[in-house]
Amino acid sequence: MTRTANYVVAYEATDRGRDAVQLGVALARLTAAELRICLILPTSSAVPAKVPAGASEYGSLLAAQGRDWLSEAADLVPSDVTATTHLLWAESTSEGLIRASVQFDSDRIVVGAASYGVLQRFTVGSIANALLHASPVPVALAPRGYLAPAAISRITCAMGTRPGWKALLESMVAISEGLPVDLRFVTLVEVDAARSGQAIDLSAASAAHLTSVVEHFEKDSTSSGFVTTEVAEGRSVEDAVEKLDWRVDEIALVGSSRLAQPSRIFLGVTANRMLHSLPVPLIVVPTAAAANSPS
Amino acid sequence: MASSPTPSSPAATMPAATVTGISPKGLSAGSIGLLGATVIGISCIAPAYTLTASLGPTAAAVGTQMPGIFLVGFLPMLLVALGYRELNNAMPDSGTSFTWATRAFGPWLGWLGGWGLIVATVVVLSNLAGVAVDFLYLALAQLFGNPGIADLTNTLWINIGTCLVFMVAACYVSYRGMETTKAVQYVLVAFQLIVLVWFSISAVVHVTNGSAFDALPFDASWFNPFAVPSFSAFAAGVSLSIFIFWGWDVTLTMNEETKNPETTPGRAATLTVVIIFLLYILVAVATLMFSGIGTGEFGLGNEDISGNVFAALAGPVMGPFAILLSLAVLSSSAASLQSTFVGPARTMLAMGHYGAFPRRFARISPTFKSPGFATIIAAVVAWGFYAVMRALSTDVLTDTILTLGMMICFYYGVTALACVWYFRKEALSSARSFFLKFLAPLVGGVILAVIFVTTLIDSMNPEYGSGSNIGGVGLVFLLAVFLLVAGIVLMFVMRAVNPAFFRGKTLRRGTSLDAQR
DSSP: OSSSEEEEEEESSHHHHHHHHHHHHHHHHHHHHHEEEEEEOOBBOOOOOOOOOOHHHHHHHHHHHHHHHHHHHHHOTTEEEEEEEEEESSSSSSHHHHHHHEEEEEEHEEEEEEEBSSSSSOOOHHHHHHHHHHHHOEEEEOOOOOOOOSOOOOOEEOOSSTTTTTHHOOOHHHHHHTOOOOOEEEEEEOOOEEEEEEHHHHHHHHHHHHHHHHHHHHHHHHOOOOOOEEEEESSSHHHHHHOOOOOEEEEEEEOTTTOOOTTTTOOOOOHHHHHHHOOSSSSEEOOOOOGGOOO | OOOOOOSSSOOOOOOOEEEETTTTTTTOTOOOOOHHHHHHHHHHHOOOHHHHHHHHHHHHHHHHGHHHHHHHHHHHHHHHHHHHHHHHOOOOTSHHHHHHHHHHHHOOOOOOOHHHHHHHHHHHHHHHHHHHHHHHHHHHHHTTTTEEEEEEGGGGHHHHHHHHHHHHHHHHHHHHHHHHHHHHHHHHHHHHHHHHHHHHHHHHHHHHHOSSSSOOOOOOOGGGGGGGGGGGHHHHHHHHHHHTTTHHHHHHHOOBSSSOTTTTHHHHHHHHHHHHHHHHHHHHHHHHHOOOSSSSOOTOOTTTTGHHHHHHHHHHGGGGGHHHHHHHHHHHHHHHHHHHHHHHHHHHHHHHHHHOGGGGGGHHHHHHHHHHHHHHHHHHHHHHHHHHHHHHOOTTTHHHHHHHHHHHHHHHHHHHHHHHHHHGGGGGHHHHHHIIIIIHHHHHHHHHHHHHHHHHHHHTTTTTTSEEEETTHHHHHHHHHHHHHHHHHHHHHHHHHTTTTTTSSSSSSOOTTTOOO
């Protein structure tokens, strides 16, 4: 190992920010990475108002508050995980996070994804959404109310049959390198009740595809856990996700849409709908980022 | 950008590091050039809004001498702004009259300076929203060709309700920490300038065609401010002129953000004031020529139109293009409404932080990183003030503008004198210091004090302003006194509740030579 991996944690002094710290802790424990807990404050530009808005005084008060918030964040990190805190200024939160990830040469950005207030588990909040459209590194999304387990016991990788799955497979190899966690490859199949005959074919094809995925995977993998495959059927993607069993100490991995530019994330339709019913954290991997995934 | 810090000790002991390469105060450093700064300066002044609100009251006070008063009214603004700039350079981590005045004069006058600023902005917020409401219905009436819609603004509950909608919208945008983008600012400013010039030319064309309402031949004596009949009228006019240039000083204090902090702010301020001067003189002369100062339907002396002159004159002067003027004023006041929320909210936040206001005012929204509580309070109070005023007086806009003029004189005056006092020990150290840190703010502060006292005394007259009065005392006087006395009472309440600030424990008093950072 030439370097210690590090993850940017998108912190804000809200439940969403605490979700992100918890997921950061879980991932740091999994891969022995360090956390860079970042709080992004908005740069104040000159406000065209009749009253001078005191940008510099406000800036220092905001910075003081930001430091207090960051020390609260540091207190959330247990002693077995190394974390540093950073106060950054940017025009938008997502822009600041991406800049931080470049500056720290980070392997991942961890963000609380819930938009609090709606009943759904995973309605992607605006910051997470902006990151999913622009981040050059994988983005890990923490569900609402997430608590870091002592160790992650399984990683599930959602595979499509479309081209591009090999890139995702490479990052699965990289992320599980040398780890004693179980690995599961799943394919989600939407079953239309009226055309159930077709669905059986689809499921069979998916199962065959998964078998070849696992063959590919085992050629390169150094992981020591069990590898399983599963085809999940449901009336909708959400339904299929709910049919699968999920452990509380599990994380999911998904690739980005083919619409994305090289090494930019763009969440595909299926992945987006997965989020709605997924009870565990989701890591979204950009198309061409597999090569520099965490070691 | 410099390389990132590479710390590796445990979390609990790690201090907050700042990523280098970014201005530590979070200002978008070095991004604004001369044009950008000038656009911001003009945006701050919001000329379309300012003119519609002030032409009537100024004409009522000084008659045809309006152009001259506009010229002379800039002088105290200039003198005070020079002092502002010195304070800003000496205490860059401050940013409001509250902090400056507290450091120079101690907590009591500092508190009142901050209060003056908050009151002035709350009053202008209510006035901006009021003008926006009028122009919304006017623009809709022009759009649908149905003059009846414009009269909706005269129905009390519709007016107050619409004002509430504007307030809530502006407050929401501020609370979310959203800012108007540069492109929008450029478009709004260009649009205002073009439409106002168009309006002026149209007015003059009407005069030459003989189709003006009450054509008044141009006279060079209009530029003589000293031809004003009485000192009272002169003082009222100057007080209003402070209002029309209010916001100009912002350009002078934009330092770190400009591409060249040495020259850009000064040049931008000069360019801004030249453009604004030309515009104001043009509009003032054209409006006088078209409308005269009589009390007829479209006369500038008509109390029914004086609080919002363009609403009445747009149709007669611009004909089918009147809607452009409505849109210019509507956009100018709506944009200004939103951006004006930032000032009082940040001042209240600072006052909360230093214990001059209850601690809750210092609350920063963790999601939007904006002064959440203070922003909401500003909106609630501004709307409440507007609703009460609207119910009391139908010519609410005129009276609030006159009150506003006084409040601006008050807090600018306090700030100017704070500058003199703060720099008193280095006043004689150089000619530059003597002029910029002593003489200019002193003269400016004294002028403002005289104007403030004179207008305060005059406003007791029940005929002052719109002529609204309670028990034979002018409404403007009652308002001004109420707002100031409320401040003094609240100050003593805060002193009883939380004395630390008033004992100088949170913000220390000093002078420029105290080796403060």
